[in-house]
Amino acid sequence: MASTFKIGDHVTWNSEAGEVSGTIIAVHTSNFxxxxxxxxxxxxxxxxxxxxxxxxxxxxxxxxxxxHDK
Structure with a gap:
């Protein structure tokens, strides 16, 4: 099962510029x-x-x- 995240969680992800960190500001559960x-x-x-x-x-x-950023 995939991890679940919520607004305010601090996370990291990989981009072409390297690892990036940030805070979730919105969660979308339908197309946008x-x-x-x-x-x-x-x-x-x-x-x-x-x-x-x-x-x-x-x-x-x-x-x-x-x-999740630890």
Whole structure:
């Protein structure tokens, strides 16, 4: 079973620039438009919006791409 995350969780993920960390600011459980693309999400496979600690950039990722930051 995939890890579940909630708003306020601190997580890390890999990007082309290396490992990034940030805080979840939104959880999507249905399809949503973000930066010109439709992101597919369901209650069983949500997508998360995360604000980067370093740049304040907002990214959208599936839970499988995220890890809880210890």
């Amino acid at each position: 438009d973000y930066k010109g693309y439709t992101h597919h999400a369901t209650p069983s496979e949500p997508q998360y919006e995360i604000k980067s600690d370093k740049t304040s950039h907002i990214a959208a990722h599936k839970g499988s791409a995220l890890r």
